[in-house]
Amino acid sequence: MTSTSSRPGSPASPLRGRAARVRPGSPPDGGAGGPTPGPRRRIAGDGAWPWLFIAPLVAGISVFYFWPVLQTAFYSLTDWGVFGGWTFAGFANYVTLFADPALYLSLGNTLLYTAIVLLGIPIAVYLASLLNLPGLRFAGLYRVLFFLPYVAMPTAVAMVWRVIFNGDFGLLNHALAIVGIDGPYWISTPGAATVAVAIVGLWSSLGFSMIVLAAGLKNIPPEMYEAAELDGATRWRQFRSITVPLLTPSIFFVTIITVISSFQLFDLLYAILGSSNPVLPKSMSLVYFFYREGFVNNDKGYAAAIAMVIFLIIGIVTAIQFRLQKRWVQGD
Amino acid sequence: MTDRTTFVRTKTVDAVPAPVLGSGAPATTARTARSRRGRRGGSHVVAHLVLGFGGLLMAFPFVWQIIMSLSTNTEVQSVTPVFWPAELQWQNYVRVFDRLPFLSQLQTSVTITVIRTVAQILLCTLAGYAFARMRFRGRGLLLALVLSILMVPSQVYLLSQYQLVQGFGLLDSLGGLVLPGLFSAFGTFLMRTAFLAMPAELEEAARLDGANPFQIFWKVMLPLAVPSISVLAITTVLWSWNELLWPLVVTTFSEKMPLSAGLATLIGDRTTDYPVVMAASLLAMAPVLIMFIVLQRRVIDGLASSGLK
Structure with a gap:
């Protein structure tokens, strides 16, 4: 066990000796290598090994994730000059931000997008209940077809959707024309652009929701349906009185995941509308707003404040999830 | 040592259970379940209609993308939709690498x-x-x-x-x-x-x-x-x-x-x-x-x- 201490250049080496020595209850000098009685002590005697195991990951996470989070929190309180360099600005960025119509515009667009994507969940519940019918043939094929958009590259599928939504030669407006509707120029009209992006968002997340819900359905004991059938309950009644209530935790989970990922909207918006689209400033999402301030306008302090607001919103949603999830687990 | 290896082997097999979510039951169980609930089988027609239509809808953008990738630019931008190109333009795929x-x-x-x-x-x-x-x-x-x-x-x-x-x-x-x-x-x-x-x-x-x-x-x-x-x-x-x-x-x-x-x-x-x-x-x-x-x-x-x- 002590042989490792001769290995040079390990990033954990300063900590290693200490970790081996400060084990509770071990003699101050003879820790490593000594005979250790009982399995418990053996586990405690891992010595330097754990540090070797975790060092690369913990170092990377600290440098590239943990430190940046602290730094962003600090940046949100600073003002950045055009040529780099910063001054402490207190809450000035937040004051400006909360008075900035762009924040409410991007928040509104994000909420509209989220609301439309959430419409997919009732559809997914219905589809999942069909997919779970006992002995359904081609179930594997259906799963693949519905899941396909979820794994496809957003920027690549955006290309085809751009054409489908095209106001002059797009298929969608052709289809709408057949039923007598004069479709808008989806991609260059504010509002319609958000709806268009949300339709793609719904399309790409539907399969994921369906699969998670189908897994939830599997956990409902089939006896409940058999009993209900003996009582003469109709399919619809069974769906309402057994499926929906017992599936509520899964539905809730999928809703939270959908809300969180919808608030991260960037790829589809950027790729469907295109970075030079004049409608983008009116149709931007929160994350696009962040991207624009941080990387196009190079206003790091302001962008950091936007990032912290997104963090706060997601934090609230996550907290709600934890609360309710705990209640359901205890309620069982 | 041999003993241990075999032990580990069996454990490995045990540790790879059916799919995590168990969705998509194996064919045999599915079949017994169906015969047990035979009279429910009829309503699968609706399920196939809904899932089949939905599945086609989900896959349609990919299919449309394939068709467009084999069309000419004029066909793609034609005001009356061209659902199948007059001639398959395979060279579009070559042009990807040129352009x-x-x-x-x-x-x-x-x-x-x-x-x-x-x-x-x-x-x-x-x-x-x-x-x-x-x-x-x-x-x-x-x-x-x-x-x-x-x-x-x-x-x-x-x-x-x-x-x-x-x-x-x-x-x-x-x-x-x-x-x-x-x-x-x-x-x-x-x-x-x-x-x-x-x-x-x-x-x-x-x-x-x-x-x-x-x-x-x-x-x-x-x-x-x-x-x-x-x-x-x-x-x-x-x-x-x-x-x-x-x-x-x-x-x-x-x-x-x-x-x-x-x-x-x-x-x-x-x-x-x-x-x-x-x-x-x-x-x-x-x-x-x-x-x-x-x-x-x-x-x-x-x-x-x-x-x-």
Whole structure:
């Protein structure tokens, strides 16, 4: 066990000796290598090994994730000059931000997008209940077809959707024309652009929701349906009185995941509308707003404040999830 | 030693149970279930109609993309829709390589995806194992540090990651593209969960045999973690291949971009060559879609279960 201490250049080496020595209850000098009685002590005697195991990951996470989070929190309180360099600005960025119509515009667009994507969940519940019918043939094929958009590259599928939504030669407006509707120029009209992006968002997340819900359905004991059938309950009644209530935790989970990922909207918006689209400033999402301030306008302090607001919103949603999830687990 | 190996083997088999979510029951059970509920069979017609129509709707954009990739630009932009090109324009796929820096972008995508996946598997299994099965001072604190990242949306660390990479002089380079993605809090969480669930007897036995902790990890525990490692590999490949924001931020020249960012810069031209763009998009998606179709159940169950945890 002590042989490792001769290995040079390990990033954990300063900590290693200490970790081996400060084990509770071990003699101050003879820790490593000594005979250790009982399995418990053996586990405690891992010595330097754990540090070797975790060092690369913990170092990377600290440098590239943990430190940046602290730094962003600090940046949100600073003002950045055009040529780099910063001054402490207190809450000035937040004051400006909360008075900035762009924040409410991007928040509104994000909420509209989220609301439309959430419409997919009732559809997914219905589809999942069909997919779970006992002995359904081609179930594997259906799963693949519905899941396909979820794994496809957003920027690549955006290309085809751009054409489908095209106001002059797009298929969608052709289809709408057949039923007598004069479709808008989806991609260059504010509002319609958000709806268009949300339709793609719904399309790409539907399969994921369906699969998670189908897994939830599997956990409902089939006896409940058999009993209900003996009582003469109709399919619809069974769906309402057994499926929906017992599936509520899964539905809730999928809703939270959908809300969180919808608030991260960037790829589809950027790729469907295109970075030079004049409608983008009116149709931007929160994350696009962040991207624009941080990387196009190079206003790091302001962008950091936007990032912290997104963090706060997601934090609230996550907290709600934890609360309710705990209640359901205890309620069982 | 022979005894132990066989023991480990059987354990390995045990540790690879049916798909995590058990969805898609094996054919035999499905058949018995059907005969038991024979009279329900009739209503499957509705299910097939709904799922079949829905499935076609889901797949339609891909089909339409294929058709457009084989049409002429005039056909794509025709005001009366052309549902099938007069002549299949296969040369559009050749033009992808002439018109765009497609090969270098493909190379970048492949390289960064391979490096990130290998690095994440290595680093996350090591750390996940230590956090799950080893005792050391500060374990709880360090674990909390890693897991706290799971709750943070990526925008919060993006600005500083960019500055770090810029500081290292790695903008517009493979190093810069790859670097933050070598480390994953989610992967560590996933692997820790996997190792927590494993029986302690195997470790004890190997330890009594004189194996050191690394040997125990490498030879005994890692093989048992293969199902979770494949979930990690699948999520990393998908994320790395499809990701847009980070490459967009750290690269400015299209030859240095991976495919995801490269495609995003194609749009906006007034004179878009749609068929070539469609062909390029299809080629860019193809590797991941093929992986998905080959491994379908693994991918679906892996992604759904990783979301569930």
